[in-house]
Structure formats: C-alpha cells, structure tokens
Amino acid sequence: MKDHIDRARRYLGTSGVDALLLSKDENRRYVTGFSGSAGIGVVTRDAALLVVDFRYYEQAAEQAPGCEIVRGATDLPGALAEAVRPRELRRIGFEAESVPYAQAERLREKLRPAELVPLADVDRLRWVKDEEEVAAIERAAKISDAGFAHVLTVLRPGMTERDAAVEFEAFMRRAGAERLSFDLVFASGPRSALPHGRATGRVLQAGDLVTVDFGPVCDGYTSDCTRTVVLGRADERQREIYAVVLRAQRGAIEAVRAGASSRAVDQAGREIIAAAGYGEAFGHGLGHGIGLEIHEGPALSPRMDVPLEAGMVLTIEPGVYLPGWGGVRIEDDVVVTADGCRVLTHAPKELIELPV
Ligand code: ZN
Ligand code: ZN
Secondary structure: OHHHHHHHHHHHHHHOOOEEEEOOHHHHHHHHOOOOOOOEEEEEOOOEEEEEOHHHHHHHHHHOOOOEEEEOOOOHHHHHHHHHHHHOOOEEEEEOOOOOHHHHHHHHHHHOOOEEEEEOOHHHHHOEOOHHHHHHHHHHHHHHHHHHHHHHHHOOOOOEHHHHHHHHHHHHHHOOOOEEOOOOEEEEHHHHHOOOOEOOOOEOOOOOEEEEEEOEEEOOEEOOEEEEEEEOOOOHHHHHHHHHHHHHHHHHHHHOOOOOEHHHHHHHHHHHHHHOOOHHHOOOOOEEEOOOOOOEEEEEOOOOOOEOOOOEEEEEOOEEEEOOOEEEEOEEEEEEEOOEEEEOOOOOOOOOEEOO
C-alpha cells in the first residue's frame, strides 16, 4: 500500500491541500489497506494516519501497517481533530462526492481553524490499476467465466429466473467469490429489455433470450460480465440483433488503447449500432471503470472525454433493448495497454443456442 499512499501524497500537491481525509470505504481501503466499513484515513506530506473505532483496533493494525493507528473510541471526528491539531495543517481536503453534508459540517467544526476543502475528484486516485489490482480483477473474472459455463448446464425451460440465479450465485461463491458486487441481473424473454432486470419468478420458455450480468468479487476487486443466450433455436431477429451487438462490442474493444479518448471508444461501438438502425435502443454508456467499486471512472460515454491510460480496467458493454421484445447485451472487462488492451473475461461470445 506504500505506493498508494505515495499516490495520495502526489495528489495533495496537485489539489493544493496539506492533507486528504479518506472517508469513503473504497478510497480508505485503497490508500491504507484497511477493509473495514468505518474509519477515516488521513494522508499528509509526511504522515499517514488511520482513525478507527473500537471495533477495528486490531484489524486496522494488521491491515494498515503503513499507517499510524489512531484509536477513536466512539468519536472519530473528535479523535481525528486531536491527532491532526499538532500538525498545523491549514487546508484539509475531503471527498465532496461521498461525505454526507452533516458529516462534513461536523468535521468542519472539529477541525477549525483548519479550512475543510471539498474535492470532487478523489476517486480518480484509483482509476489506473497496478499489477496486483489487475491480478485480483483477473481472479474474479476467472470465477465469472467458470460461473457462466456452469449456468449454461443449468438453464432450461420450466425453471424460474430466480432458481437459475440462485444456482449461478451459489456456484460463484463456492468457486471463491467473496461476494457479488451487485444482485445478479437475470432477465429472460421480454424482460431482457430491462438493462438491469433482477431475477423474478418468471418461468423460462423455449425461444427466450436470457441476459445475465454478474460481478463476482475477489480480494475487494470486482469483475463485471454480461452474456445473452437463447433457449432453443434463435429466430431471425434475435440472430440479427445479437450480431449487431457483438460487432459493436468487438469494434469498441478494437478502439481501446492508451491515449484514445473515452468518448471515441463509446463512439466506436455506438456508431455500429446506429448504422444498423438501433441507435435509439442503446441508451446507456458503452462502459465504465471497475475496481474496488463496480462503477468507477472513467466512463465510456458521450458525456466524458478523458484520455485512457495504460492500467485502467474498463467494461465494454453495448446493448440493444426493445421494449416488449427483449434485449441483448455483451460485456467484457479489458485492461488498457500501450497499444491496445487485454481482455480479462473469456466466456464465449458467439451466439449460444441452448438445447431445450
Ligand atoms: Zn455488468
Ligand atoms: Zn458494467
């Protein structure tokens, strides 16, 4: 975690503060190594502190050896103020995007006369992954590959979405996923037109499109994969739309490389779908960063234009959704490299027609 503390320190320089408070779970974990669900990390030019409550004294000492542990008992802001007072910090940054207003006010009160400075881009610290982080995402992706192979052996007409989803999740948990980063998306038949449809009691039928979106987590890091299959023989339209989405997905993957703009990658996939006449049916961004969070920056979307950097891990997930008919989405995870990208999820992508 020494690297991540250094990275936070460089960020102090660019954002004009003397210290950075880390209250958001993922940021605190990223910088300090501590995976508990409460506490405040503090990085200054020459120190790293971690203020935790009674429940976490032992865990913090074990997971955050690079930090001085401050025992906050039941008053974290009070303990924080006491620990930083002798350091004479003038400007202290906090995560404006994730600290609740009331908590920010409490901190402002306690930290006076230091000025509490709202910072909107702290999450950016985590955008570029190091090798260890990519390896964790890759372990999660392996579990998702195995999970998808397993669910193909389970799916059949007559079972409910919920039964299939439970089996899918249990398999991934047994295979080593510490949790799933979101409730499985499991949407069949016309419900597959819902980009985030959760499993229901709907009974699977021959001819259904089935979209599954799954994100097993390893060592805190998530993967994120979607596949769409057909129960039985695909009809003309299912075949056509599947082919469009697959072409868009491959086209977007081709466009990924360090230096490419996030918007250009979105565009590469979006144009293929629009050219096929389904532009209106693809209403979300083409992808997003993944890591300790399931949705991180940078977003691959018409609204964000940032240059991609080697080490960013992104999803590539175009889809076409037609209300009343159904939908197709195909999603892989890629790590950006100097001259392209490496795909981390390997579940098959050619249209799968499951025997019924
Ligand atoms: Zn997904
Ligand atoms: Zn996703």
